[in-house]
Amino acid sequence: MIGDAPWRVVLVSRWAAVVQGFERTIRAAGHEPVALLTLREVGERNDDLPLADRRLNQLPAELDVLMPARRSTIAPLLASVDPDLAVCMGFPWKVPPAALAVPRLGWLNCHPSLLPRHRGPIPIAWAIRQGEEETGLSVHRMDAELDSGPVLAQRTIPLGEYVEPDEFYPSMDEAVFDVLSEALAKLAAGEEGTVQEDGEYESFFTDEDAWLDLERPAVEVHRLLWAWRYAVSVGTLRGALTTLDGETVRVLASSLTEVEGARRIECGDGPLWLTRIEPAASPASA
Numbered sequence: 001m002i003g004d005a006p007w008r009v010v011l012v013s014r015w016a017a018v019v020q021g022f023e024r025t026i027r028a029a030g031h032e033p034v035a036l037l038t039l040r041e042v043g044e045r046n047d048d049l050p051l052a053d054r055r056l057n058q059l060p061a062e063l064d065v066l067m068p069a070r071r072s073t074i075a076p077l078l079a080s081v082d083p084d085l086a087v088c089m090g091f092p093w094k095v096p097p098a099a100l101a102v103p104r105l106g107w108l109n110c111h112p113s114l115l116p117r118h119r120g121p122i123p124i125a126w127a128i129r130q131g132e133e134e135t136g137l138s139v140h141r142m143d144a145e146l147d148s149g150p151v152l153a154q155r156t157i158p159l160g161e162y163v164e165p166d167e168f169y170p171s172m173d174e175a176v177f178d179v180l181s182e183a184l185a186k187l188a189a190g191e192e193g194t195v196q197e198d199g200e201y202e203s204f205f206t207d208e209d210a211w212l213d214l215e216r217p218a219v220e221v222h223r224l225l226w227a228w229r230y231a232v233s234v235g236t237l238r239g240a241l242t243t244l245d246g247e248t249v250r251v252l253a254s255s256l257t258e259v260e261g262a263r264r265i266e267c268g269d270g271p272l273w274l275t276r277i278e279p280a281a282s283p284a285s286a
Contacts, residue, residue: 007031007084007105010066014038015090016059017173022087023060025177029184035064035081037074039092074099085187087180088142092121097144107142108183110176114154115140116199119147122231124168126202127159129227131219134158137175139183141193146201150193152183162226164253207235212242218256218267225251241280252276 009031011022023033036059066077075098078086083103088095089110100107113123114136120126127135136156141149155175186193205228212221225240229252233239240251244263253276255262262273 008034008082010035010037010078010081010083010086010103011063012037012086012088012107013090014092017170018089018176019059021173021177022089022180023063025180026087026184029181029188031085031184033060033063034083035066037066037068037078037086037091039067071096071099075102078102089176094146095142100142100144105187108139108152108180108187109142109147109149110180111138111140111147112136112172113147114138114156115147115151116196118202119199120202121204123202124165125205125227125230128162128230129223131223132159137172137179139179140196148196148199150195152186152191152193153179155179162229162253165230168230204234205231205239206233207237209233210235210237210239210241212240212251214242214265215268217269218272221267221272222254222256225254229253244277248280249277250280252278 009026011019011026011033013019013022013036019036019038026033064081066081068074068077071093074093074095078099079102085105086103086107087110088107095107111119111123112135113119113127114134115138117123118126118135124135134156136154138151139153140147140151143149155178157172157175209224209228209231210233212225214221228238228240231239238250241248242251242265243249244265251274253274255273255275257273258264258271259273259275262275263277264271264273266272
């Protein structure tokens with residue numbers, strides 16, 4: 001067993017809902033959240049980040065907010081609050097070894113896949129793209145590599161019918177906090193976790209992934225365009241793109257069965273119905 005005294009825990013995330021749930025879960029386990037480590041607003045979903053004023057105001061007032069400008073300042077900022085443990089989800093920077101070494105119990109990360117499957121920044125997108133029926137959550141010890149440390153707890157989550165991220169991600173909340181609770185108990189019992197073997201690291205989508213290849217089977221096109229709803233691009237293009245009536249459009253949703261009012265297109269082995277599309281100004285600016 002690791003000592004009975006409450007741990008001082010730093011929460012590490014850009015997502016307000018995660019911070020709030022982590023705070024409740026850690027307190028329920030008998031420990032003390034002491035600070036939030038987060039970043040300035042970035043990306044396209046700023047209204048869901050804790051840095052918007054209305055989001056910060058929802059967080060516990062007793063949490064110090066640590067906001068590094070660069071990776072090299074994470075370690076001294078952490079040291080300033082003397083943590084026993086850091087708990088992370090949705091933090092986009094690779095944490096340097098000096099920062100990993102600050103909490104005496106290390107770092108835990110909650111990753112949305114069944115590790116060692118789908119290491120990397122967009123695991124839900126890759127699971128959809130590869131046609132898997134389920135995904136999951138893994139809480140693992142963090143080490144110098146990405147998503148590669150020993151796993152303390154996991155939960156399986158069915159993917160089901162594809163839905164918008166704003167619907168799917170909140171449906172995972174209960175499982176996130178449940179699996180974290182289990183991981184905290186195992187950490188307190190002195191368990192090291194299960195060492196990951198094999199697996200693969202999958203990065204962001206690129207310009208090569210942006211355009212739909214309509215010569216492919218309909219189910220593959222369907223999966224790729226839905227995967228783009230959960231993806232981030234490192235290129236100049238944001239998919240899923242195709243051309244309709246001479247215009248470049250971005251496809252946001254599709255169905256393998258006929259939907260009234262949807263646009264039918266022909267793929268390599270049959271039809272696909274495009275249920276949501278939006279204009280894309282041009283291939284260069286899409």
